[in-house]
Amino acid sequence: MNTPLLETRLSRANLPVRRGKVRDVFDLGDRLLIVATDRLSAFDWVLPTPVPDKGRVLTSLSVFWFQLLGVPHHLISTDVDQAGLDLTESEREVLRGRVMIARKAHVVPFECVVRGYLSGSAWKEYRASGTVCGVRLERGLVESARIAPFFTPATKAETGHDQNVSLEVMAGAVGADLAATLQSRSLAIYQRAAEVALERGLILADTKFEWGFDLLNGELLLVDEVLTPDSSRYWPLDLYRPGGPQPSFDKQYVRDWLEASGWDKASPPPPLPADVVERTRGKYLEAFERLTGHALGAGADPCCDI
Numbered sequence: 001m002n003t004p005l006l007e008t009r010l011s012r013a014n015l016p017v018r019r020g021k022v023r024d025v026f027d028l029g030d031r032l033l034i035v036a037t038d039r040l041s042a043f044d045w046v047l048p049t050p051v052p053d054k055g056r057v058l059t060s061l062s063v064f065w066f067q068l069l070g071v072p073h074h075l076i077s078t079d080v081d082q083a084g085l086d087l088t089e090s091e092r093e094v095l096r097g098r099v100m101i102a103r104k105a106h107v108v109p110f111e112c113v114v115r116g117y118l119s120g121s122a123w124k125e126y127r128a129s130g131t132v133c134g135v136r137l138e139r140g141l142v143e144s145a146r147i148a149p150f151f152t153p154a155t156k157a158e159t160g161h162d163q164n165v166s167l168e169v170m171a172g173a174v175g176a177d178l179a180a181t182l183q184s185r186s187l188a189i190y191q192r193a194a195e196v197a198l199e200r201g202l203i204l205a206d207t208k209f210e211w212g213f214d215l216l217n218g219e220l221l222l223v224d225e226v227l228t229p230d231s232s233r234y235w236p237l238d239l240y241r242p243g244g245p246q247p248s249f250d251k252q253y254v255r256d257w258l259e260a261s262g263w264d265k266a267s268p269p270p271p272l273p274a275d276v277v278e279r280t281r282g283k284y285l286e287a288f289e290r291l292t293g294h295a296l297g298a299g300a301d302p303c304c305d306i
Contacts, residue, residue, distance in 0.1 A: 151183045
């Protein structure tokens with residue numbers, strides 16, 4: 001187990017940095033250095049307790065999918081030495097396996113969500129109104145039911161929840177042609193990834209993509225992370241039983257513990273117990289191993305040029 005990283009500190013580099021819920025993004029001028037920390041968020045809070053190796057799972061799994069999918073993307077390299085920074089040896093070791101050096105892009109201000117199963121916020125809306133993002137679905141569906149892959153965009157939120165919107169709302173903001181392109185490309189990637197996941201005994205219930213235009217040449221790129229347990233809902237195929245929630249490869253242990261802890265969700269969250277951290281870490285590692293076929297750090301060198 002590696003030492004967990006809660007926040008990235010570069011002692012010899014004075015770079016602009018933006019800290020998201022999970023990632024620290026450093027501006028290298030013509031490129032970005034994106035560091036996946038081991039922070040964990042739940043109920044719109046970043047928790048005080050990191051999950052060791054989580055950031056390395058997110059980075060390595062994103063690399064796996066970028067290479068497999070073969071679509072234009074923002075990743076240049078995962079070799080920290082390619083950042084051109086004066087790093088100490090300890091900083092280099094902490095960053096190894098958790099960084100992406102990426103092309104800068106103007107990011108489309110919508111999450112491109114694709115759902116193949118009725119779960120999460122989609123299930124809540126369907127149960128209340130029979131619709132998902134305003135589109136009426138057939139009657140009588142149950143929670144976690146398989147549905148035809150469905151594009152449901154959402155507004156991007158730095159804090160709080162993303163808000164589901166209709167394709168028409170998205171088209172009104174970015175233009176009909178771009179909205180149609182994002183819909184078709186997102187659906188195609190979901191279909192391909194869902195097939196790969198099924199071959200490995202996993203259901204890809206839903207996922208979200210981010211797209212952006214390369215600032216240098218205007219090419220439409222797949223950006224941020226892709227098809228990780230943080231951005232996707234994976235279920236074990238052998239345990240799939242429609243009609244209720246499914247076991248998943250994410251932070252459900254954390255959510256369950258927080259719900260039972262008495263925390264009011266309005267004040268800073270409590271530290272997580274060691275067993276909850278370890279079980280959550282195990283789920284992230286299991287998802288990685290089942291999808292890639294090898295243990296974290298045991299396959300291809302994660303430091304590579306793409």
